[in-house]
Amino acid sequence: MKTSQSLKISIFTFILTLIISSTTYAQVGWNPELEKECTEAIAEMKKEAPKLKTYFAEAYGYAIFPKITKAGLGIGGAGGKGLVYRGNTATGESKLGQASIGLQAGGQQFSELIFFEDKAAYDRFTGGKFKFGAQASAVAITEGGAAVAPYQDGVAIFTHVKGGLMYEASVGGQKFTFEPH
Known part of the structure; x- marks a missing residue:
């Protein structure tokens, strides 16, 4: 009888712990798949x-967007989500x-750092209203490429194409949101 009651208490405690843990992760926005x-x-x-590696060692922080999907035919758009790091x-x-x-015309997927x-x-980025205008320039990372970019207005931007084909001579900008953990 005591063993049955102890087992029920243990199961209840285990389930309660799982519920509290999953609620905590949801509240802080922990997303293990995005982190991976x-x-x-x-x-x-x-x-x-x-x-x-030099940028990672010297920068105050960074934002990484592992998969941005972009498509266009005259008018285009792109979107993705990522994580922001301080250190x-x-x-x-x-x-x-x-x-x-x-x-x-076309579509592609790329990463942006x-x-x-x-x-x-x-602080400007994490203020939630950060934008890059059409004049912002990014350095494309290619195999064996130098990948050196000067900071402009306190940021250095790198992109890495994952796949797809996009022909483009367009004007646009990027807007970002930020949700703290």
């Missing part, structure tokens, strides 16, 4: 462009939206 995708994208980009600690999740107009040179650049 971010880690894999960073590893791939570092492999393709070893000089990125090596994830501080929140970010969503990227992009709109463009001009000569464009944004380094924040200092606290001011990081």
